[in-house]
Amino acid sequence: MDGIHDLGGMQGFGPVVVEADEPTFHLQWQAKAFALMVATQVVMRSHNTDEYRHSIERMNPAHYLRADYYERVLTGTATLLVEKGVLSAEELEVAAGGSFALAGPIAADPMLALTPQPEPRFAVGDCVRVLPIHPAGHVRAPQFCRGHEGLVLHRAPRFRFPDTSAHAGPHRKEHTYHVEFAAADLWPGEGAANDTVVVDLWDSYLEGVRA
16 A cells, blocks of 8 residues: 555655664564464464555554554554454453554455456566556555556566455466666656666556557
């Protein structure tokens, strides 16, 4: 979904502060939150990775920006456990000893209505354009390349389409492509005349460009 979670990153949040010799976990609860996330996905299989990512995207933006990494992990996992009926919101609050902020509801996503193509539509050397989409749900096409034209460098094996699996939809697989873009087209005036950027994109994100 569009916003601060965009796959391509966003500017304006300042430099990344790197802590020297940073431990994996600063506090014990962080290790427990991470273990809970792994257990619910790998052992219980209550949800998939794309659903988990989207649960974090659905956090209130102010909460998301205040929270550290492991609080986001805990919020996303707890949200899915409630949504999947593993436990109730009331049981969660009793265990937490008070109110517990969950992520917002899942929005309808028009990408769910797309029909997957049985055969690859593009070949190496084809010019393609990324659709200027702005779906309300989960999306793995970075905003910086949407609406721009690129060149197919490689056709990768079919892979699970995250836009549907993130919404508990069908685990369909789509053809994927490595698409090369001229950096000067993506960011005009930034002095990157000879630079290129390669983005991995699913078939549903692309349309052909006639020569």
